[in-house]
Amino acid sequence: MPLKSVIxxxxxxxxxxxxxxTARNIIRTLKLGKPENRFDHWDKRVSNVLRIAxxxxxxxxxxxxxxxxxxxxxxxxxxxxxVGESIGEGISAGFSLSFLGPAxxxxxxxxxxxxMAVLLSVIxxxxxRHVSGPARVRNIDPASQRDATYILSAIGLIMISMxxxxxxxxxxxxxxxxxxxxxPVSMAAAGLFSNGEGTRIAFEASWWIHIVLVLGFxxxxxxxKHFHVLTSIPNVYFSNKGVHLEGDGVLKxxxxxxxxxxxxxxxxxxxxxxxxxxxxxxxxxxxxxxxxCPANLTGKLLSPKKIIVDTxxxxxxxxxxxxxxxxxxxxxxxxxxxxxxxxxxLWSCTTCRACVQECPVMIEHVDQIVDMRRAMVLTEGEFPDxxxxxxxxxxxNFAPWQFSPDDRARWADGLxxxxxxxxxxxxxxxxxxxxxxxxxxxxxxxxxSVAFARILQRAGLRFAILGTEEKCNGDAARRTGNEYLAQxxxxxxxxTLNAYKVTRIVTACPHCLHSLKNEFPQxxxxxxxxxxxxxxxxxxxxxxxxxxxxxxxxxxxxxSCYLGRYNDIxxxxxxxxxxxxxxxxxxxxxxxDRGLCCGAGGGRMFMEETEGKRVNIERTEEAIATGADTxxxxxxxxxxxxxxxxxxxxxxxxxVVKDIAELVYDSLRK
Numbered sequence: 001m002p003l004k005s006v007i008x009x010x011x012x013x014x015x016x017x018x019x020x021x022t023a024r025n026i027i028r029t030l031k032l033g034k035p036e037n038r039f040d041h042w043d044k045r046v047s048n049v050l051r052i053a054x055x056x057x058x059x060x061x062x063x064x065x066x067x068x069x070x071x072x073x074x075x076x077x078x079x080x081x082x083v084g085e086s087i088g089e090g091i092s093a094g095f096s097l098s099f100l101g102p103a104x105x106x107x108x109x110x111x112x113x114x115x116m117a118v119l120l121s122v123i124x125x126x127x128x129r130h131v132s133g134p135a136r137v138r139n140i141d142p143a144s145q146r147d148a149t150y151i152l153s154a155i156g157l158i159m160i161s162m163x164x165x166x167x168x169x170x171x172x173x174x175x176x177x178x179x180x181x182x183x184p185v186s187m188a189a190a191g192l193f194s195n196g197e198g199t200r201i202a203f204e205a206s207w208w209i210h211i212v213l214v215l216g217f218x219x220x221x222x223x224x225k226h227f228h229v230l231t232s233i234p235n236v237y238f239s240n241k242g243v244h245l246e247g248d249g250v251l252k253x254x255x256x257x258x259x260x261x262x263x264x265x266x267x268x269x270x271x272x273x274x275x276x277x278x279x280x281x282x283x284x285x286x287x288x289x290x291x292x293c294p295a296n297l298t299g300k301l302l303s304p305k306k307i308i309v310d311t312x313x314x315x316x317x318x319x320x321x322x323x324x325x326x327x328x329x330x331x332x333x334x335x336x337x338x339x340x341x342x343x344x345x346l347w348s349c350t351t352c353r354a355c356v357q358e359c360p361v362m363i364e365h366v367d368q369i370v371d372m373r374r375a376m377v378l379t380e381g382e383f384p385d386x387x388x389x390x391x392x393x394x395x396x397n398f399a400p401w402q403f404s405p406d407d408r409a410r411w412a413d414g415l416x417x418x419x420x421x422x423x424x425x426x427x428x429x430x431x432x433x434x435x436x437x438x439x440x441x442x443x444x445x446x447x448x449s450v451a452f453a454r455i456l457q458r459a460g461l462r463f464a465i466l467g468t469e470e471k472c473n474g475d476a477a478r479r480t481g482n483e484y485l486a487q488x489x490x491x492x493x494x495x496t497l498n499a500y501k502v503t504r505i506v507t508a509c510p511h512c513l514h515s516l517k518n519e520f521p522q523x524x525x526x527x528x529x530x531x532x533x534x535x536x537x538x539x540x541x542x543x544x545x546x547x548x549x550x551x552x553x554x555x556x557x558x559x560s561c562y563l564g565r566y567n568d569i570x571x572x573x574x575x576x577x578x579x580x581x582x583x584x585x586x587x588x589x590x591x592x593d594r595g596l597c598c599g600a601g602g603g604r605m606f607m608e609e610t611e612g613k614r615v616n617i618e619r620t621e622e623a624i625a626t627g628a629d630t631x632x633x634x635x636x637x638x639x640x641x642x643x644x645x646x647x648x649x650x651x652x653x654x655x656v657v658k659d660i661a662e663l664v665y666d667s668l669r670k
Contacts, residue, residue: 004204008090008211015215022222026281029319033274038238045237048362053236058360062288068128069360071121072155075114076229082111082162086211108182112166115159116185122156136287144225144285151226154217161210163189168203171195228284232361235282238275239362247518249353249566251370254378254483265375265481266368268335269318272311276371279363280312289355289365294597294619295348299612302348304355304365310340311368337372346372347384350615351479351602352561357593370602373481387480390606394485398471399437400606409467411439411446417453419467426502429462431535434507434516437472438636444643445636451665452508452532458668459544463506469496473515480603487523490515494525508532508661510562510569510635511601517567531563533573533634533660540579540664547667549581555663556586556628558619558642559595560635568593573634576660580667586626596622600637620645624655631657 051057056073060066081097088095098104127133129148167189193199221227228235241248254264266272289304290296296303314336321329334340346369355365376382390400398405409419417433426432433456439449456463471493478486497505505527507513517529539545555577563569570592577583590596599615609615620642623631631646633639643657 002093005091005093011212011215012087012090015219018219019222022219025323026222028323029315030274030277032270032315032319032322033272033277034270036273036275038240038275041243044243045239048239048241048243049233049237052241052360052362053233056360058358061358065128065133068121068124071117072125075118075121076155078110078114079118079162081107082115083214086162086165086207086214089207090211105182109184111162112183112185115162119156119159122152122159126152126156134291136291147225151217151220151224154213154220158210158213158217161206161213165203165206165210167191168193168199168206171199172203225283225285228282228361231278231282232284235278236362238278239364241362246521247514247567249356249366249514250518250522251367251478253487253522254374256484256487263375264378264483265373266371267337267375267379269311269315270322271371271375272368276311276364276368277315279368280308280315282361283308283312283363284361285309286360288358288360289363292354292358292594294350294352294354294599294615297596298599298615298618300345300348301342301611302345307341307345307365307368308363311336314340337375341372343376343382344611346376347607348611349602350561350597350599350604352597353565354561354594354597357565370479370481373479374483375481377481378483383481384607386607387482387603390476390480390603391482391485394472394474394477394489398489399441400472400476401437401441403441405468405471408435408440408470409465411435411449412453412465412467415450415453416457418464419469420464420500420502421467421469423464424500426464426500429464431456431461431463431504431506432497432500432502433463433465434473434505434509434512434529435465435470436507436509436512436636438640439508440470442636442640445639445659448508448636448639448659448661451659452536452661455536455539455545455661455665455668459539466496466500471496473512475511475515476603476606478515478519479601490520490523490525494520494523497525497527503527505529506532506535508634508636508659510560510567511637514562514566531567531569531572531634533563533576534569536661536664537572537576537579540576545664545668547580547664550583550663550667552582552584553630554584554586554626554628555630555632556588556623556626557591557632557634557660558588558598558623558638559591559593560633560638561595561597561601563634564593564595573632573660577632577663580663582667583663586628588622588626590622598635598638598641600641605637605640614645614648616641616645617648620649624649624651629655630663631655632660632663633657634660 056066056070059069085097097107100107126149163186166183166186170186170190171193172195193202221229269277283305285305287305293302293304317331321332326332349369351366351370353366393400393402397403420426420432433453435449438445472489473493474486474489477489505516507516507529510531513529513531516527520527540547557574557577559570574585578585596619597615598619599609623642631642633642639657639659646652646655646657
């Protein structure tokens with residue numbers, strides 16, 4: 001065996017050995033987390049990989065940055081063949097993939113073209129990172145910036161060395177199966193060389209530089225923030241997007257009856273699942289999550305990126321000590337919550353899931369934030385004072401406010417709306433109208449309940465309400481960390497619904513929709529649940545009701561996070577609006593699945609906003625800037641926040657906020 005092959009095999013063995021040891025340590029570290037099944041529904045998970053990881057669908061939501069990243073990513077996939085060929089040549093001189101026959105021409109052409117695409121993308125990425133890019137990629141931690149620069153430079157050198165070795169080979173007349181004319185970039189590089197001993201040395205040097213860079217790159221990645229090069233595809237595979245029938249954004253349940261549990265929620269690394277730890281390894285620090293976070297945009301402490309980066313920092317600090325059994329080390333006395341992540345950051349979250357929506361590697365920030373809230377509420381008993389009032393009202397009145405449960409059906413006085421207690425069963429009705437707390441008690445939103453009930457009556461649908469037997473769905477309690485109270489409310493509601501044999505529910509509240517449809521099944525409540533915008537649109541499309549023309553009105557629609565991002569109900573509310581003649585739609589810059597949160601989700605509806613700019617003001621300003629005279633919403637929380645925003649901005653004389661049910665009902669009354 002030639003000396004070159006012997007040396008190469010030793011280098012290859014050393015590189016793979018080091019990588020195997022690193023991989024083993026990482027797997028051991030992940031096992032510090034709690035077990036979690038992420039291996040079910042392999043077909044849906046593979047679909048996510050093809051669409052999100054390979055297809056780069058999320059990356060391409062930003063055209064410029066997306067094109068740069070796609071050039072690097074797809075280029076690397078194609079160039080794996082070239083790397084494999086170089087490794088094969090190190091083992092056996094003259095090795096090539098020419099046995100592929102005519103297909104090899106395409107491999108050669110693809111390798112050259114994609115290699116140039118990668119090189120150009122690296123140059124563009126470096127320019128964007130250091131000169132012209134957004135603040136989230138330029139104004140970052142110096143260490144992270146150096147890391148990115150090293151990685152991009154290494155990728156660029158790998159491409160340059162590949163072109164150099166191929167060009168030298170062609171110049172030496174030893175292309176053979178390499179088919180020079182199928183390698184246009186390498187042919188151009190060959191012009192830099194002559195057929196002489198110097199070119200032979202250049203070829204050997206380029207080959208060694210190329211292969212050492214590739215192997216070094218492989219072993220450097222696990223210690224870099226660019227570890228996502230290796231972990232992003234698995235992380236997308238293990239994500240739960242579109243995987244389970246209960247939908248996206250469903251929180252994990254907590255076994256509150258576990259007598260062996262020393263605490264509930266997450267305070268440190270061992271409380272997280274292995275997937276959440278894997279998320280921290282996969283974070284690219286691209287900042288897309290923070291760039292769309294409504295709390296961060298309005299001057300709050302919360303940065304979803306920081307939550308994940310801090311988790312990785314704590315994992316890096318703690319894991320070696322934990323694996324070595326050094327429980328007495330000073331670092332082991334710290335914890336993720338408080339020492340790395342502050343309560344102020346966690347309480348700023350609106351659980352809008354914009355961070356999850358934009359993350360190109362499918363990190364699930366919101367789940368971890370809520371898990372840490374659970375620890376503060378259930379284990380530490382520390383939470384904002386306003387939540388004490390919320391919890392007390394939910395416990396005593398089954399609603400977030402101090403209204404008597406006996407008044408829950410007062411909004412329907414005189415409407416002839418039956419209660420299930422009067423009917424005895426839901427078997428003879430089309431829908432149970434789940435009114436929700438706002439629809440029952442909020443003075444403004446009670447008008448929406450009336451409008452929607454009138455629409456149902458006009459359509460001839462048989463429906464009823466629970467009335468005084470309805471209780472809060474538990475959303476606010478659950479997302480602020482009070483899992484005990486949330487489960488209590490959910491189980492009590494499920495007992496009532498099942499006793500009446502309810503199967504179909506319609507609600508005007510997206511928070512109720514998400515809980516009833518996606519989270520009640522965790523506790524035995526399985527129902528067909530639709531949002532009122534879906535049903536209204538369906539009734540119009542089927543000709544059951546026919547809206548008449550209203551005075552010409554310009555409407556902009558605000559997407560509720562729990563309607564759009566959580567449940568993918570985006571077109572139906574718009575169609576319901578456009579079903580009304582005379583209404584003209586105009587979109588806000590941030591709309592549909594990129595809509596900006598109103599600021600009320602995640603229990604923020606019931607907490608004071610004292611830091612930075614109020615989120616609802618930011619959103620209302622954007623709505624008013626469209627020039628629309630009506631802001632349409634499809635959520636009671638959103639209506640409250642937008643109405644307050646219009647008042648605070650002094651625009652009540654020129655802008656009104658209406659629910660889509662009101663717009664449709666107004667047209668039916670003409």
